[in-house]
Amino acid sequence: TAPEIHDSTKCNLGDTRYFSNVYKKEHIDYLLNFKIRDDDVFVVTYPKSGTIWTQHILSLIYSKGYRNGTENVTSENIVQCLELNRLNNDPAARPSPRLFTTHLPYSLVPQDLTKKGKVIYVTRNPKDVMTSMYHFIDLVSFKMKPNFETFMEIFLAGHYYPCLWFDHVREWYNNKKDLNILYITYEDMILDLRSVVKQICTFLGRELDDTSLDIVAEKATFKEMTKDTRANKNSISDTYSFFDSSKGKFMRKGTIGDWKNEMTVRQSERFDALFMEQMRDLQINLIWDI
Numbered sequence: 001t002a003p004e005i006h007d008s009t010k011c012n013l014g015d016t017r018y019f020s021n022v023y024k025k026e027h028i029d030y031l032l033n034f035k036i037r038d039d040d041v042f043v044v045t046y047p048k049s050g051t052i053w054t055q056h057i058l059s060l061i062y063s064k065g066y067r068n069g070t071e072n073v074t075s076e077n078i079v080q081c082l083e084l085n086r087l088n089n090d091p092a093a094r095p096s097p098r099l100f101t102t103h104l105p106y107s108l109v110p111q112d113l114t115k116k117g118k119v120i121y122v123t124r125n126p127k128d129v130m131t132s133m134y135h136f137i138d139l140v141s142f143k144m145k146p147n148f149e150t151f152m153e154i155f156l157a158g159h160y161y162p163c164l165w166f167d168h169v170r171e172w173y174n175n176k177k178d179l180n181i182l183y184i185t186y187e188d189m190i191l192d193l194r195s196v197v198k199q200i201c202t203f204l205g206r207e208l209d210d211t212s213l214d215i216v217a218e219k220a221t222f223k224e225m226t227k228d229t230r231a232n233k234n235s236i237s238d239t240y241s242f243f244d245s246s247k248g249k250f251m252r253k254g255t256i257g258d259w260k261n262e263m264t265v266r267q268s269e270r271f272d273a274l275f276m277e278q279m280r281d282l283q284i285n286l287i288w289d290i
Ligand code: A3P
Pocket: 045, 046, 047, 048, 049, 050, 051, 052, 053, 128, 131, 132, 133, 135, 220, 221, 222, 223, 225, 250, 251, 252, 253, 254, 255, 258
């Protein structure tokens, strides 16, 4: 069957009223036609799956001295969000190697990505994604925060940016033959960060010796990142007015299985049934709990 390529009608984009800036036709056209270079790297995630974590790891791998000498540069400056950056300036003008994060569904990413560039796709078990997002929306200053039950319905209807979790993951996995892509998971990073950093380095052709690997893995731990103002995004509201940093944090808990503190047994079983139904054709093993 033909791949579901760059056809936004195939992806449930949720309620685009909330994302009118990102999903404006002119903006989508810009992204679809964005010219990729061979050494471009894209960290692709569904939100709350470990974006800033992988972003910081890349900033460490690509910076001399693993960020010594770049004290005043945030990881977000080194590895920029493609769609948010586009709202402020022109990401195409960045010098190579250009490093990006993006939450875009496969159907909306630059069409050139199938010929050039590398993709690192980070997956996290969706119950923890949903739980993390439930807390994260405090930062986005909702007038009235929904209760968890209502939030789950909205999440499962695909009404949060960028689209339905199942669609995002399925599309990015189903089209792997067209991409130069490495799949990693949030849970593997929790269980053995150093091995995942090593995998990333090999994929990017930037091998590190054992000591350097130790340094990068140490600087990317939850504890270190929480202290590091270049990595923790505690001042995100200085850059984007729609965030309110006084209300919440990107670096919140950083664990596997926090969903058990929010979801009832009934909600969890409903989620499991939906997961089985939606992901049954996909070879994907996720860790839900440790
Ligand atoms: P929690 O809210 O469950 O704590 P994103 O960057 O995609 O928005 O994801 C944010 C989630 O990644 C948050 O999850 C955050 O705590 C977690 N995270 C970020 N850096 C981490 C690290 N070094 N170790 C573990 N979790 C991390």
